[in-house]
Amino acid sequence: MRWLTKNRECILDYSHLKIAPSGGQNEGATLAMARLDYAHARAEMSGIPLGVGGPPPPGMDTKRGRLVCIKVRMLDDSVAVFHLGHKALGQTLLDEVARHLNLLENDYFGLECIDNSGCHCWLDADKPILRQISSHSTDAKFYFIVKFYTPNPIDLEEEYTRYLLTLQIRRDLSMGELHCAETTAALLAAYLVQSECGDFSAEDYPDATYLSHSRFIPHQTIEFQQKVMENHKNLCWLDADKPILRQISSHSTDAKFYFIVKFYTPNPIDLEEEYTRYLLTLQIRRDLSMGELHCAETTAALLAAYLVQSECGDFSAEDYPDATYLSHSRFIPHQTIEFQQKVMENHKNLVGMSPGESDFAMLEVARRCDFYGIKLHPAKDIEGTEARLAVLHLGIKVYHQLQCVSTFSWAKIRKLSFKRKKLLVKLHPDSYQYYKETIQFVFESRNECKSFWKKCVEHHAFFRCSAADSTRKDSRLFSKGSSFRYKSYFGY
Known part of the structure; x- marks a missing residue:
């Protein structure tokens, strides 16, 4: 929770109080002092202002009208209890609530209640509280909600x-x-989930059931939760030209990023550093285990065998009598003992291969896979047919049910732009053939469309341009929709 409390222990000592004999004149004053000390001690111990929360101080009789018990339901569904004088004005309760929440910009909020006629109304700050609530209610109950919706929430300072x-x-x-x-609604829900749960993880959230405990819309379905999950997956890359704090969740206590491969080189053997090749093998292992590197089971078993050879060394029948030594490692999403048997058989044939050689061989097999470096983005064509788009070193590919149906190389594309949720791909005249001059794809949201367009800009600049600074300032390939231009910070 976001409330600030003081974790201090406060001990109340009544030994200094001298109680007069029964019926004495000082008895009432002494008891009043004790009650006041109790109230202040309780407030000091809990970090809550005087008159807030729990039962009233001992001896304070609410039935005789000295205090009125007021319950306020907050926006996070927690309930705070206030004990105020029966003649207290509405402003007193508003101030107590703001103090309880440690809220500075309290002018945007108000307290909603039910009046004597049963209508919902706002608490009037200038009138007594008891005159504004139902006379049949034993406890006064208010709802702390937004009263004035600012047209520009970004202008809020706190x-x-x-x-x-x-x-x-x-x-x-x-x-x-x-x-x-x-x-x-699915996009709004995804932002809420990102704020509360953090980044999406396929290991922690294998399906959309992790959203079932939260209600985002009145009639929530599993299909709606699927859309929320797809939006939750849409993680953004760190922008080198923007402040870090503007790119992370404003409610996250710790900034968290994932260091992964952004551009998959088509020829891993051209990488000069062995350590770079090692990092690429770790990325491929991650893609394989998460089900993003689609390939035949025999190919997956061979890739896994190279990984085992690199990490564990040569196969030994004494050390590994059966395939159970592979059970602690996950190479594919639904791993079976039969798959581990295939990995073990391949591992037996790699005796004598060094870790560097294993990484080299593994990358050679991986780059031949059809889904090497492919990250699919759901979209639809202009006719509403489901499609998945991917951008890689050679251009843009279009998939339908994991089958590549179209490939648009950078040489064929004359201009690439986006307008709201639509990605517009304009082709050169000699590349029309079976296509129209401009091909359109529709994404779920503008943010998803812009994110994919941005990846296209980056991939084109990284793989097609010798240097980012040598590109023309007035590029005709990418225009309209954003002023973003890719700037390379790492050599290729």
């Missing part, structure tokens, strides 16, 4: 205020008050 506004938007979305398209 991060905590923006956090409370996101809780309000989540509440509006889940209650069906924020009407929007399902794709927009």
